[in-house]
């Protein structure tokens with residue numbers, strides 16, 4: 001008896017070797033019919049005796065890069081197919097998922113360094129299991145003509161592979177070889193730098209890097225600026241030319257063992273580093289084996305492993321050909337390369353050859369270019385693993401804890417946390433828990449990411465960047481256009497941040513023929529965690545960051561909200577502190593210290609400032625001026641930002657008095673906190689509506705400790721503990737008043753692992769259910785998901 005079924009597979013099923021897999025499976029079961037890519041996903045018809053077996057094996061044996069979200073099976077009448085075939089893609093005008101870019105696979109890696117392979121040392125080797133995807137896809141379905149590979153005509157050999165179902169490159173859209181595919185080219189900025197035109201450009205690049213030069217290297221989603229990380233002079237030159245801040249550089253190492261030489265690497269971190277998504281993983285430095293200039297005064301360092309064939313060639317290109325044997329890799333050319341984003345002054349990543357030469361000439365001495373166009377720029381992703389302290393508690397047998405820790409909300413041992421979700425992860429959608437209309441969340445201005453929703457999916461964009469220049473706005477528009485067309489999203493509403501000066505807000509307000517809704521910054525933070533978990537009921541939101549525009553026009557950032565998707569009530573906040581000079585105070589946190597001390601000590605402020613050497617360090621005149629503008633409430637916007645409190649405390653302790661990049665002072669303060677301290681400082685909760693948390697006592701006690709010469713690591717730990725305890729006390733009170741047990745911790749301040757872990761432990765101990773981000777960053781890059789979730793729900797409610 002012949003039976004026939006039609007199967008619709010939805011999910012990430014295009015560009016991941018799905019059709020060849022279906023083809024071989026059907027053939028092996030002697031089934032007839034066809035498979036094709038449609039804009040809905042993959043459509044299959046099978047006819048024969050083994051349909052059931054086919055349906056069982058399909059989800060079990062699907063290719064590693066695919067992500068099946070849904071399989072629909074429709075019984076059909078007998079047709080009489082003669083063979084099993086792969087049909088041309090059809091476009092049905094609906095929606096499919098595009099794969100993110102993936103690192104080179106083991107098979108391609110082996111061929112890359114196999115002297116007898118026709119792709120030996122070919123920097124664009126790829127197959128259906130690996131290579132570029134999102135960054136080269138212009139539209140769907142994902143077929144070669146819709147990618148930037150369309151300009152390369154395959155040679156006979158490649159063509160054969162492409163059409164042979166048994167081949168690893170069957171329908172590999174970016175398939176290429178040295179005969180027919182893209183090529184690299186090395187250019188120097190000035191004639192003075194001699195290169196041998198006859199040599200392989202990669203080999204010459206390695207020589208330049210070894211000589212200490214800086215080379216702009218075109219990668220997968222954009223350019224990197226590279227130098228030899230072990231060359232102190234080169235690192236310092238790059239820092240001097242590229243940025244005027246202490247922001248750490250990302251590093252690339254040839255393999256895991258080399259990373260382990262420099263950093264402590266846990267098993268989870270190992271898995272992340274070697275995953276095909278190849279993010280930058282933040283790791284703790286072992287000892288000072290690398291120049292300080294790589295990540296100044298920072299206990300962490302971001303490492304990634306090579307993810308393109310070209311990266312691997314930089315490390316393993318055989319400089320001395322006699323040493324190469326067929327089956328062993330040559331010795332690595334570098335232990336680590338600095339691979340920092342190829343951009344200037346916080347502009348978007350450079351992706352075009354001419355753009356690179358024009359914009360990066362002030363930084364790079366040479367350019368390693370290639371002629372495969374990047375369509376979508378995507379920065380490297382940055383992630384870290386939450387430490388395993390909680391797991392230890394579990395391991396040592398606190399049964400009560402272990403019960404709590406098993407629920408997903410409490411898996412804080414070894415769970416993934418995003419700092420930046422971009423290459424390798426975008427455009428993977430985030431599954432929402434129900435269906436809804438198409439909407440757009442525009443995000444905020446720092447670390448902008450926008451989010452589109454479609455059906456039951458949210459699609460966060462790649463990292464767009466700080467919306468402080470025209471180029472970033474253009475990149476925002478370009479990515480939005482692209483994601484809207486690739487996913488066929490037609491937003492009926494958009495949400496923006498209340499901040500009137502945000503470029504993203506101004507852009508949103510200019511849009512026509514669309515419903516526009518402003519969402520308060522910290523409310524959006526809370527809703528973003530709710531979106532990840534499909535929550536809709538009221539929660540206690542602890543939303544801590546540097547700055548977000550409040551409904552009273554002040555700068556919020558230490559907020560306790562009773563929130564759901566309909567709205568929120570501000571139930572508590574950190575006490576307002578004037579920021580003398582506004583933006584200047586954000587860059588120079590010692591000004592915030594002056595403000596904190598004025599608030600805590602009143603007329604005695606000067607004597608406290610003297611005891612901290614502030615008068616000697618910053619000058620009596622300047623301090624007096626600052627006190628004056630604080631008292632007259634001039635140029636001193638009020639802030640309840642927890643991030644600003646960290647800034648002020650960091651400068652008070654003499655840890656860091658300048659923010660050359662966002663979060664620097666706070667990171668430095670966390671870095672010195674010693675573990676194992678249980679003490680707190682006193683802190684007041686003013687019982688009014690909303691509750692107000694006053695750190696005056698904390699500040700005075702800290703100064704006392706400092707003057708007594710107490711250990712700064714202990715003082716920092718005690719400050720962290722104080723904040724964590726006060727969060728617990730406020731939450732406990734709000735939980736009691738509002739009968740809510742669900743607590744959301746969100747905002748950039750919770751990137752502080754010491755604070756986050758301690759707060760989660762404290763809240764668990766008073767029986768709260770704690771929710772934090774796992775799928776998008778907790779910093780402002782997570783805002784747009786929350787915005788989108790709120791208006792999507794409101795539209796559904798109104799319909």
Ligand SMILES: [Zn+2]
Pocket residue numbers: 104105106107108109126127128129130131
């Ligand atoms: Zn491959």
Ligand SMILES: [Zn+2]
Pocket residue numbers: 154155156157158159176177178179180181
């Ligand atoms: Zn070819």
